[in-house]
Amino acid sequence: MRADGNNLKRRESLNGKRKRKFGTEAGDADNEQKVTFFNKFNMWRLRFSVDGEIVLKAIVIVLMLVFFVLLQTTMFTRFRPFGSVPDLMLPFTVAVGVLEREKAGAVTGLISAFVIEAVGGATITLLPLLYMPAGYICGLLTTYRFRDSFPVMLTYTGISSILRSVITVIVALRTIFGITFVEAITDIAFPELIVNVIFAAIPHVLVRLVMRPFHKTRAERTGSE
Amino acid sequence: MKKHFRSKFFYIISALTLAAVIFPTVLISMGHTDIFRSAVNTLFTPLKKLSLHAVDAIDGYASYFTEFDKLEEENDRLKEELTALREEVHRSKQLEEKYEWLSEYLELKMQNPQYKMKNAMVCGRESGNYGSVFMLDVGSSSGVAAGMPVVTGDGVLGYISETGVNWAKAVSLTESSSSIGAYDERSGALGILKGDYKLSAEGKCLLTYIEEGSDIKEGDRILTGGYGSIYPRGLIIGYVTEIKTDPYSRSITAVVSSSAESRRISQVMVITDYES
Numbered sequence: 001m002r003a004d005g006n007n008l009k010r011r012e013s014l015n016g017k018r019k020r021k022f023g024t025e026a027g028d029a030d031n032e033q034k035v036t037f038f039n040k041f042n043m044w045r046l047r048f049s050v051d052g053e054i055v056l057k058a059i060v061i062v063l064m065l066v067f068f069v070l071l072q073t074t075m076f077t078r079f080r081p082f083g084s085v086p087d088l089m090l091p092f093t094v095a096v097g098v099l100e101r102e103k104a105g106a107v108t109g110l111i112s113a114f115v116i117e118a119v120g121g122a123t124i125t126l127l128p129l130l131y132m133p134a135g136y137i138c139g140l141l142t143t144y145r146f147r148d149s150f151p152v153m154l155t156y157t158g159i160s161s162i163l164r165s166v167i168t169v170i171v172a173l174r175t176i177f178g179i180t181f182v183e184a185i186t187d188i189a190f191p192e193l194i195v196n197v198i199f200a201a202i203p204h205v206l207v208r209l210v211m212r213p214f215h216k217t218r219a220e221r222t223g224s225e
Numbered sequence: 226m227k228k229h230f231r232s233k234f235f236y237i238i239s240a241l242t243l244a245a246v247i248f249p250t251v252l253i254s255m256g257h258t259d260i261f262r263s264a265v266n267t268l269f270t271p272l273k274k275l276s277l278h279a280v281d282a283i284d285g286y287a288s289y290f291t292e293f294d295k296l297e298e299e300n301d302r303l304k305e306e307l308t309a310l311r312e313e314v315h316r317s318k319q320l321e322e323k324y325e326w327l328s329e330y331l332e333l334k335m336q337n338p339q340y341k342m343k344n345a346m347v348c349g350r351e352s353g354n355y356g357s358v359f360m361l362d363v364g365s366s367s368g369v370a371a372g373m374p375v376v377t378g379d380g381v382l383g384y385i386s387e388t389g390v391n392w393a394k395a396v397s398l399t400e401s402s403s404s405i406g407a408y409d410e411r412s413g414a415l416g417i418l419k420g421d422y423k424l425s426a427e428g429k430c431l432l433t434y435i436e437e438g439s440d441i442k443e444g445d446r447i448l449t450g451g452y453g454s455i456y457p458r459g460l461i462i463g464y465v466t467e468i469k470t471d472p473y474s475r476s477i478t479a480v481v482s483s484s485a486e487s488r489r490i491s492q493v494m495v496i497t498d499y500e501s
Contacts, residue, residue, distance in 0.1 A: 069269065074276040078284060102229060106238045114245045118262040119269050125253075128245040132238060140229055 057214050061096060061104070064210060065112055068092050068203060073119050081199070084191040089116045090164055091200035093131050094156045095207035097138035098148055099215070105135025124174055126167050134160045153204060161196040165189040326492045329378020333494065340457070341498040343367055345375075345393070347491050357397035357425055359383075363495065364391040372455045374496045380461030380484035381449060382493055395493070398462065399425040399483055406450030407432055407462055407481075414439035415450065418462060418481065428483045429466065435477040443468060447481050457499045 068088045076085045089112040097105020109131035117125045138156050146152045172184040179187075229235060252259045334342065345367075349360035363369045365388050373385045375395040383397040396403060403420040409432075416435040424430060435441055445465045451458025467480035 066269075066272065070272055070276040073269075074273055074280050075283075078280050103234060106234075110238060110242055110245060114261070115265055115269075117249065118265040119273070125246050125249040128242045132242045136229075136235070136238070 053214065057100070057211070060210055060214075061100075061108060064092065064203075064207065065089075065108065065115065069112075069115055069119055071202075072116065076199075082191055082195050084188075084195040086195040086199035087116075087161075087164055087192070088199065088203050089113065089127075090131060090134060090160050090196070091157055092203035092207060093135040094138045094153075094160055094200075095204045097135035098142045098153065098156065099207060099211050100139070101143055102136045102139030105139035106132050107135075109133070109135030124171050126171065130160070130163055130167055134163075157197060157200040157204070161193050161200070164196060165193045168192055322491065326378070330494060333376065333378055337457070337499070339499055340496050342376075342494040343369060343497050345369070345493050345495055347493060348392075357383075357400040357420075358386070359395045359397070359490070359493070361385075361393045361395055361493065361495070362391065364389045364393050366390050368497050369393050369495050370497075374456045374460070375493050376460060376496060377485040377490060377493055380463060381456060382483075382485040382490065384455055385495060393495070395495075397425070397483070399428055399430045403430070405454050405456055406452050407447050408450050409435075409439070409441045409465070409479075410446040410448050411442070412440040412445065414441045416479070418447070424480065430463075430481055430483065432465070432479040432481050433476070435479060437475045437477065439477060441465060441468060441477060441479055445479075447479075457496065 072085065072088045076088075093105060093109040093112050096108040100108075110128055113127035113131035114125075117127055134156075138160075141156075142148055142152075166189075168189045169181070169184045172179055172188050173181065176184075249259055249262055330342070330344065334340065343363055345361040345363040347359050348362045350358065359375075359382075361369075361375075369385060369388055371385050371388055375382045375384060381398055383395050383400065383403065385393050386396040387394040398405070398418065398420065400420045403418075405418050406415070407418040408415045414435050416432040419431050419433055421429070421431050432441075432447055443465050447462045447465060449456040449458060449460040449462060461484050463481045463483040465479045466482045469478040469480070470476075471478065
């Protein structure tokens with residue numbers, strides 16, 4: 001996402017083309033205005049590296065998000081493995097954060113939390129406080145501290161699931177009448193924690209499979225030398 | 226890494242996160258729904274419907290495999306229930322038969338209080354083609370003796386021809402060797418009821434020596450005469466099914482169908498004593 005040397009070259013080249021095309025050197029006022037607009041647009045586009053691949057990546061992430069929301073709210077609410085509905089959105093956020101780094105992770109976390117809270121019909125909205133930092137921190141840790149590996153992913157998943165259970169306990173104590181702290185832990189949070197860790201494999205594997213083509217070089221993608 | 230937590234992006238996303246936490250919670254507590262949540266739900270509702278259809282289909286398909294053990298258990302349970310119900314039906318049928326038998330017994334006893342009767346079970350039939358000799362499970366130890374009449378609720382079956390300590394043989398009225406006095410209940414015409422070799426297979430016998438000019442008709446009920454016979458008077462023998470007239474002797478012969486259908490009898494009563 002950062003503007004690198006290639007982007008700067010592309011920017012200069014594009015500016016030169018635009019100037020030649022709209023004849024700014026001739027001093028025409030209208031053309032001057034259009035050039036300014038295109039220049040500004042291209043500057044903005046290049047600054048944020050808004051190219052086709054990023055748009056495609058965003059669409060793929062959104063589609064996966066929709067898929068996991070539906071999977072969680074329809075399939076797993078029906079089958080309820082071990083009597084609990086697994087949270088697929090948190091491992092999805094963590095996976096996106098690890099693979100696409102902190103900004104994508106944070107945005108995905110925020111949107112995932114908002115959507116799952118909205119679709120799930122929660123009365124207390126606390127999940128964005130967990131999901132957004134989870135995506136952001138996992139992305140940062142992958143960039144600066146730990147390489148992406150299975151133990152690292154497992155650690156991220158375990159810690160995030162424990163924090164998710166803490167939120168579950170808070171929400172349960174706040175919304176379920178007459179439930180004790182111990183009951184909230186033993187009857188709700190603990191089974192949920194186990195199920196979350198087990199079923200976290202689904203988002204992790206799917207996100208890796210789907211995002212793999214975006215992490216290949218052009219040569220790897222085209223099979224050229 | 227610390228600079229990332231002081232970046233503009235982090236501030237913006239944190240502000241949005243707080244907004245995503247605070248606004249919906251406040252609005253929900255006030256009984257409202259914010260426009261974003263409403264939009265998300267509007268978008269996801271048709272998708273969820275579609276997804277639920279898919280889940281239903283998967284559920285239905287998967288249940289063939291996942292619920293196999295459950296179905297097997299249910300099948301075993303149902304088999305056990307079926308066996309128990311069959312036994313119960315069998316028991317009920319036995320009780321019904323017993324009830325019918327006791328009802329007949331009671332009726333006969335009430336109609337003829339002067340009879341002393343002994344209940345007996347038909348435990349076998351003589352291995353002949355016509356099945357007109359029955360083995361009963363009572364014998365001399367129960368006070369049963371040869372020559373005693375054997376009846377059912379429907380009428381006379383025959384008489385005891387032979388007894389042991391705990392068994393007795395009863396010969397049917399339709400047996401060719403049988404011969405007793407009988408009369409037509411409606412007209413009072415007298416005759417001799419005899420077994421017939423050919424008719425016994427059909428459970429029929431002949432009422433012979435009926436006086437010429439007697440008004441006997443098909444459908445008439447024939448009863449035991451009681452005169453010098455082992456049978457008391459008035460027991461039902463059967464019904465006239467056919468009238469035959471001998472062209473030479475001018476005597477009338479009637480074919481009588483026995484009321485006590487011998488082939489299906491399982492319980493009988495032996496009249497051990499009666500006041501004539």
